[in-house]
Amino acid sequence: xxxxxxxxxxxxxxxxxxxxxxxxxxxxxxxxxxxxxxxxxxxxxxxxxxxxxxxxxxxxxxxxxxxxxxxxxxxxxxxxxxxxx
Numbered sequence: 001x002x003x004x005x006x007x008x009x010x011x012x013x014x015x016x017x018x019x020x021x022x023x024x025x026x027x028x029x030x031x032x033x034x035x036x037x038x039x040x041x042x043x044x045x046x047x048x049x050x051x052x053x054x055x056x057x058x059x060x061x062x063x064x065x066x067x068x069x070x071x072x073x074x075x076x077x078x079x080x081x082x083x084x085x
Contacts, residue, residue, distance in 0.1 A: 024032070
C-alpha cells in the first residue's frame, strides 16, 4: 500500500459518518443523566419574558429624549453666541 492510500483511509469522513453507532457528546450525556433524576419543567417555546420592573409609558420616554435634544441644541446655541461666531 502506498502512503497516499494510508492517508485516504485514515481520513475517510464518509466511512466515519456512516457508522451505525455515534456516541453522544459529553454535554448530552451529562444532561441525560441529570434529567433522568430530575426531569426539567415543561416550558413553552418562546415564552413571554418576565417583567423585571416597572415600565415607563412611551410618552415619558419621548419627553426625556426630546428634553435631551432641546438641551443639546440650547447648549450649542449658547456656545456659538459666546464665541462670537
